[in-house]
Amino acid sequence: MIQTKNNQLYIEGLSFKDLADQYGTPLYIYDQAALEKRMETYYNTFTSPLFETKVLYASKAFLCKAMVKLAQKHSLCLDVVSGGELYIAKQAGFNMDRVYFHGNNKTEAELRQAIDYGVHTIVLDNLDEAKRLVRLSQNSTKPIHALLRINPGIEAHTHAYIVTAHIDSKFGILKSEIDTIETIIQTCDEADNVIFDGFHAHIGSQIFDPKAFIAEIETMAEFIATLQKKMERTFSVLDLGGGFAAYYTQEDAPIPIETICPLIVNTCEAMQEKYSLSLKEILIEPGRSIVAEAGYSLYTIGSIKKTPHKQYAFVDGGMSDNIRPALYQAAYRSDLVEKMDQEKKETYCIAGKCCESGDILIERASLPLAEENDLLVVYTTGAYGYSMASNYNALCIPAIVFVKDGQSKLVVRRQCFEDLIEKDMEDPV
Ligand SMILES: *Cc1c(COP(=O)(O)O)cnc(C)c1O
Numbered sequence: 001m002i003q004t005k006n007n008q009l010y011i012e013g014l015s016f017k018d019l020a021d022q023y024g025t026p027l028y029i030y031d032q033a034a035l036e037k038r039m040e041t042y043y044n045t046f047t048s049p050l051f052e053t054k055v056l057y058a059s060k061a062f063l064c065k066a067m068v069k070l071a072q073k074h075s076l077c078l079d080v081v082s083g084g085e086l087y088i089a090k091q092a093g094f095n096m097d098r099v100y101f102h103g104n105n106k107t108e109a110e111l112r113q114a115i116d117y118g119v120h121t122i123v124l125d126n127l128d129e130a131k132r133l134v135r136l137s138q139n140s141t142k143p144i145h146a147l148l149r150i151n152p153g154i155e156a157h158t159h160a161y162i163v164t165a166h167i168d169s170k171f172g173i174l175k176s177e178i179d180t181i182e183t184i185i186q187t188c189d190e191a192d193n194v195i196f197d198g199f200h201a202h203i204g205s206q207i208f209d210p211k212a213f214i215a216e217i218e219t220m221a222e223f224i225a226t227l228q229k230k231m232e233r234t235f236s237v238l239d240l241g242g243g244f245a246a247y248y249t250q251e252d253a254p255i256p257i258e259t260i261c262p263l264i265v266n267t268c269e270a271m272q273e274k275y276s277l278s279l280k281e282i283l284i285e286p287g288r289s290i291v292a293e294a295g296y297s298l299y300t301i302g303s304i305k306k307t308p309h310k311q312y313a314f315v316d317g318g319m320s321d322n323i324r325p326a327l328y329q330a331a332y333r334s335d336l337v338e339k340m341d342q343e344k345k346e347t348y349c350i351a352g353k354c355c356e357s358g359d360i361l362i363e364r365a366s367l368p369l370a371e372e373n374d375l376l377v378v379y380t381t382g383a384y385g386y387s388m389a390s391n392y393n394a395l396c397i398p399a400i401v402f403v404k405d406g407q408s409k410l411v412v413r414r415q416c417f418e419d420l421i422e423k424d425m426e427d428p429v
Contacts, residue, residue, distance in 0.1 A: 001033065009337040009377060013406035016298055016337035020375050023399055023410065026317030027298045028386055030411075032070070032404035034294035035382075038257065039074035042286060045261035050269050051282045056100055058242045058287030059085055061383040062295070066402060066411035068092035077120075079242075079285050083110040090117055100239075100283075102149070102200075104171050105129075111136050114144075121145040123200045123239070125172060130184045137193040146188050147200045147239055150175050152219040156204035156212035156243060172201070175223045182231060189233075198279070199224065202241025205288065210255050214267050216240060221271035224279075234278035240264065242285040246292035248380045249331045257289070288383035295382020297322060297398075298337070301374045302353075310349050313370050318352010319359040320395040322378070322385045326358045334365045337375045342368035350376065354393050386412075394420050 003010045008017060011031055019029060042055045056079040057071045068089050071078055077098040080086045089099060096118045104125045106114075111133055114122060124130050124146050137144055149172030167174055173181055188196035203216050217240065224235055245254035255263075261284075268282050299315035306312075324330035334350060336342075346369055350362040361378060370376075389397045396415035401408050 001031065004340045007338060007341045009335060009340050011296065012403040014403055014408055016296075016375060016377055019401060019403070019408060020298055020300070022408070023401055024414065025298050025300045025375065026315070026321055026398040028321070028381070028398050028400040028412075029296040029298055030291075030382060030400065030402050031294045031296075032402040035067075035070055035291065035402075036074060036404075038290045038294065039071065039076055041257045042261065042284075042290065043075055045258050046265065046284060047261075048265045048269060048282065050272065051265070052280060053265070054281065054283045056239075056283055056285040057290055058285045059089065060387055061287030062291040062385075062387055063088055064386070064400060064412050065092035066400075066409075067291075068094050072098075077283075079287075083107070083113050086110070086113060086117065086119070096120065100147075100285075104149075106132075108132060108136065115140045118142065119144065121147055121197070123147045123149055124184060124188075125149050127180060127184050127187070130187045134187055134191040134194055137191060140193045143193045143195050145195045145197050147198055147237060148173065148181065148184055148196075149200045149202070150181070150220065150223065152201045152203065152216055152223065154201075154203045154212065154216050154219060156207040156209065156216075175219070178227070178230070181227065185227075185231065185233075197281075198235040198237035198239070200239035200241065200283075202285065203243060205243045206245045207243040208245045208252070208254060210260060210263055212243075213240065213260065213264055217264065217267045217271055221268075221275050221277060224277055225275035228277065236278065236280040237283065238268065238279050238281075239283035239285065242287050242289070244286050244289035246288050246380060246383065248292075249333055251331075254289070292380050292383035295380065295385065297378040297381040297385065299376045299378070301370055301372060301376055303372060304348075304370055311347065312351050313348040313365075313367070313376070314351055314353060315361065315376055316353060317395070317398065318354045318361060319356060319390075320352070320354055320392045321389050321398050322361060322381055323388050323390070324384055325361055325363075326356070327388075332362050332381070333379045334362055334367065335377050335379075336367055336370060337377050339368040339374070344368055346370065350378075354395070356392075391415075391420065396420070 056077040058079045081103040100121045151172040155166040188194045319326045344366040352359040399414035400412035
């Protein structure tokens with residue numbers, strides 16, 4: 001929880017200033033209590049008398065061993081999309097029977113790794129991959145579950161959603177490609193070690209409109225009903241993906257978890273009845289919505305520079321620790337953590353230190369008068385910040401600190417210069 005006292009900003013009882021002194025900047029700070037609260041809320045509100053329910057944390061939003069351990073502690077399942085993410089989950093001791101492996105091009109090595117680790121479910125993307133899985137599963141000691149990713153033709157981004165959009169998406173099989181879908185299911189059904197459970201869809205990210213999820217469920221239910229009749233076979237699992245929005249700026253009004261979860265459950269229950277489906281289990285995969293608002297980026301301002309039309313505040317990080325503004329004009333709020341009571345009468349362009357004109361974190365930030373050495377916090381940076389961080393300009397990736405009940409823990413150390421050449425091997429020939 002965030003609090004202001006005597007001009008200073010605090011998180012879980014610790015001042016940002018003290019955190020900067022102890023761990024340095026730039027720094028990723030996570031409110032552990034907030035992370036846990038959101039996981040608990042998902043777990044407690046995504047329940048149904050009719051279905052088994054599972055909440056999968058989409059680990060690509062923010063992944064490190066400490067985060068995996070929190071997900072395990074709060075009984076979530078984990079969604080991974082690469083051998084690397086799977087490795088991190090394994091190294092953190094995550095129960096592999098709760099892991100779902102996504103991705104549009106899982107390599108042979110990744111599928112072997114998943115089978116070897118005993119991953120619960122592979123979410124298949126296409127026919128080649130289904131055949132690959134069937135071949136590799138032949139030597140497996142236990143059966144592996146499979147879902148198929150369907151492109152329902154619904155695309156939702158931020159405030160709008162479109163039906164019959166994005167038919168050329170690289171993800172999944174378009175719901176109208178019935179022959180291919182049947183072939184994939186038959187390929188799995190004929191294998192001894194693959195159990196085909198049902199379908200997965202994921203319609204976008206930062207979705208505000210509950211109607212988008214309702215449209216997704218209705219479309220998937222109708223699709224499953226058609227296939228059920230055609231193949232004379234039932235399907236037990238429907239995985240609805242993630243995309244639940246987070247609060248970044250005053251313009252954002254995300255649907256509360258307590259509202260969207262029952263709405264999804266009720267819609268699934270109604271569709272089960274309407275289409276005489278035989279679903280036993282429904283799944284959701286929140287990523288951003290669990291971690292975004294629990295994360296904060298703390299920077300030190302190095303210089304203020306005035307140009308004819310702008311006033312810049314330069315920070316000691318930038319697109320290397322948060323590429324979202326450069327990548328898709330993501331907007332953020334910020335504060336000077338030691339000037340909380342001062343009037344915000346200046347406007348700054350918050351720019352990083354990378355050699356790119358696009359290296360801007362906030363285009364127009366309202367702040368009190370800023371000076372060299374002021375500490376700047378950027379809010380809601382918990383999702384797709386660290387996980388998309390890079391070593392551009394050989395900047396070191398910041399440390400990650402978790403805070404809770406007045407205590408702080410360094411869960412990922414800051415990169416050091418030695419890390420930057422650790423992989424370099426031989427001199428040129
Ligand atoms: C990215 C992704 C998610 C999580 O998306 P958020 O917007 O972070 O909730 C879930 N499922 C799949 C398949 C994804 O690709």
